Amino acid sequence: MLRAGGSLARLAGLLDAAAASTSGRGLLEGAAAAAAVRGSSIWQQAAAGQRSYAQLALAEAGSGGAAAAAAAALQQSILGGSTRRTGLVAVKVGMTQEWDAWGVRVPLTVLWVDDCQVVQVKTDEREGYTALQLGAGAKRPKQLRGSLRGHFEAAGVPLKRKVAEFRVTPDALLPVGHELRASHFVAGQFVDVAGTSIGKGFQGVMKRWGFAGQPASHGNSLAHRAAGSTGACQDPGKVFKGKKMPGRMGGERVTVQNCKVFRVDPVRNLLYVQGQVPGHKGNWVLVKDSVKKSAAQQPPLPVPTLLEAAAEVTVAPKSEGDPYAYRE
């Protein structure tokens, strides 16, 4: 993404100190633009506040009963645990740190939500499952092959650099062209972040699998970091499949679960996630609601997403329990 002219221009805009907080209105403007591009009636109705996206999306799909069900599901929100919201596609920017309200140092990874838009809505009727296909970043027309270009043009969204799909429940569907911003997530909630880990090359068993290695002395010769035995003798007469051996390490998809969202900056479209996130700086990562944290452990989440434009930076609330409290 670093080579894309458009991306660089937008990043330069980010650097202009939050662009005087006017970009908070970007969501609404973007929404209007998307509606204009598609001439989407669903969008205009939703923007007028008549019905929720989910109801409209389902109504458009031609199932009136399901719309009522979706509305009911919307009421119970994510508390019931039945609603699954979409995630986001983001760029890993790098790491920094801050101090929380207690004065405890918090290591943070900064994620940039770069023009993340809905490209395709997958429904039970057509595809057999409900999901949202999201695109993020930007590409010039000559950089994209024909089929993908046609896909974007048919959807009426700008050409995207990265495409990813998130399975959602029908009440969390969003219309094509909807721009998802960092304010989709709430400061204080937990997210799972998936990305491609940094490639480590060909590594031995000690680094790759955490084997203990062998003694430094006592007659050991040239086998200090060797694996040792790989199995028994004539019975079974083979090395079992899946035996941990040296080989390529890293460069695979890794998900880090239960990362706390420390700060949400909707103006610059940045997410500050506590701790480490897989991959290099500049890599794409997929961020979604944590699957292992219950609703009681997190602040309420907007379903299907935050529709009004958020312009204020929010920080996770002060945690309970003094971390410096001295226990007798």
Place this chain on the structure above:
Amino acid sequence: MTKLQQLVQTIQSEIVKTELPDIRVGDLVRIGVSIQEGNKQRVQPFEGTVIAKHQAGVNTTVTVRKTLQGVGVERVFPVYAPCIANVQILRRAQVSRSKLYYLRNRTGKATRLKEKFETLPNVWVNQK
């Protein structure tokens, strides 16, 4: 430097305190650390010589050394942490090392540094 690195720098510069004096290696400093005692907040000073500075943006730290009853005491302060209430620079010294670890092997008069007589900004010397 890539644009992404610049973005991280911009973010860090927003939380870095700008009113702090320019702490250098060899300075005699008094660092006020705010500590919580029960429900009371008070500032505890720590006075000593800066023997090392670790320049790391928002995670910049200084190592301050002093001798207490013949025992060397060193403390590492993250200078931009909220618990650092104030920093006073009492004396500045002429040093030719970036890390003054050799002071650990010296005691008494040998730990003196060659003083650099320069007028420091008043706010650095007389912080609350």
